[in-house]
Amino acid sequence: MATPRTSRTILPGFGLSLGFTLAYLGLIVLIPLSAAFLRTAGMSWHDFVEAVDSPRVVAAYRLTFGASLAAGLVNMVFGLVVAWVLVRYSFPGKKIIDALVDLPFALPTAVAGIALTSLYAPNGWVGRWLAPLGFKVAFTWTGVFVALTFIGLPFVVRTLQPVLQELEPEIEEAASTLGANRLQTVIRIILPELAPSLLTGFALAFARALGEYGSVVFISGNMPMKTEIVPLLIITKLEQYDYRGATAIAVVMLVASFVLLLLINLLQKWSRRYQAI
Numbered sequence: 713m714a715t716p717r718t719s720r721t722i723l724p725g726f727g728l729s730l731g732f733t734l735a736y737l738g739l740i741v742l743i744p745l746s747a748a749f750l751r752t753a754g755m756s757w758h759d760f761v762e763a764v765d766s767p768r769v770v771a772a773y774r775l776t777f778g779a780s781l782a783a784g785l786v787n788m789v790f791g792l793v794v795a796w797v798l799v800r801y802s803f804p805g806k807k808i809i810d811a812l813v814d815l816p817f818a819l820p821t822a823v824a825g826i827a828l829t830s831l832y833a834p835n836g837w838v839g840r841w842l843a844p845l846g847f848k849v850a851f852t853w854t855g856v857f858v859a860l861t862f863i864g865l866p867f868v869v870r871t872l873q874p875v876l877q878e879l880e881p882e883i884e885e886a887a888s889t890l891g892a893n894r895l896q897t898v899i900r901i902i903l904p905e906l907a908p909s910l911l912t913g914f915a916l917a918f919a920r921a922l923g924e925y926g927s928v929v930f931i932s933g934n935m936p937m938k939t940e941i942v943p944l945l946i947i948t949k950l951e952q953y954d955y956r957g958a959t960a961i962a963v964v965m966l967v968a969s970f971v972l973l974l975l976i977n978l979l980q981k982w983s984r985r986y987q988a989i
Contacts, residue, residue: 745966751959763960768936769945775856776942777968780921783860784914791868791913792906798869799876813870816863821926828859829930851933856941859927864917871913872906879905908980915976922969 752760763769798810816824832839832849839850849855879902887897903910925943932939942965949958 748959748963748966751956752963755956755960759956760960763957764964768940769942769961771937772940772942772945773964775853775939776922776965779853779856779860779941780918782857783864783921784918786861787864787868787917788910788914791865791917792872792910794865795869795872795876799873800881813866816866821863821924822930824862825859825927825930828855828862828927832858832931850931851935852939855931855933856928856939859931860921860924863924863927864921867916867920868910868913871916872909875906875909911976911980915973918976919969919973922965 755763794813798806798813829850830836832842832855834840834843834848834850836850839848842849849858883901884897887901892900923943925941925947928941929944932941932944934940934944942961946958946961949955949961
């Protein structure tokens with residue numbers, strides 16, 4: 713009588729793998745984050761609200777979330793264009809451009825901030841031409857937006873590239889043969905296939921922008937109520953030994969980021985289910 717064969721895998725069994733995964737995530741992610749909540753739990757509700765609802769803090773929240781959202785939306789559009797060009801076309805210097813996309817990953821954020829500031833400052837290479845027109849980038853909200861767009865672009869491009877490589881051009885040719893114009897092909901064929909990846913790239917770029925510090929702190933000017941971002945405000949609180957205030961602000965950022973990412977993941981799930989119908 714033949715004995716049933718036991719399937720063998722490279723990794724250990726499910727129980728051991730899951731246990732290691734939970735232990736690792738707990739040590740690296742859950743314990744540090746829970747420490748912030750535990751420290752905030754020692755505050756009274758009045759102290760917590762006072763720490764996170766002051767005009768300066770609210771202005772920092774508005775700037776951080778607004779600029780991050782705007783940068784993520786812009787990167788969705790232009791990241792799609794860049795990924796499309798890199799996947800669908802062959803041209804001289806393509807590998808160089810493809811490598812440049814990853815530059816914000818490898819470049820230290822402080823170096824990126826100094827480079828952007830020297831470029832867009834009123835006496836910079838670009839800023840000197842914009843200043844006479846009354847358009848100021850460095851030390852304004854616009855500078856924060858430019859820095860967050862710079863660091864977020866690779867997340868969208870690298871998320872879309874594998875999906876575009878699997879999307880056969882023959883599908884577009886078939887749609888054209890059936891009478892669809894270019895706009896109909898993009899809206900009804902291409903975008904539905906790319907929607908989950910677009911949302912993923914947006915979520916990654918948005919989350920990365922929320923916590924960005926190095927590239928923004930130089931170009932923003934760090935003016936309270938105007939160009940002060942939340943990470944800088946947290947650092948300022950820590951330098952003033954206001955640990956509870958810094959932790960309270962961090963907890964609000966953490967909860968807001970988690971809720972937004974959860975909503976995006978639910979939207980991705982709905983998008984995949986809609987495509988399967």
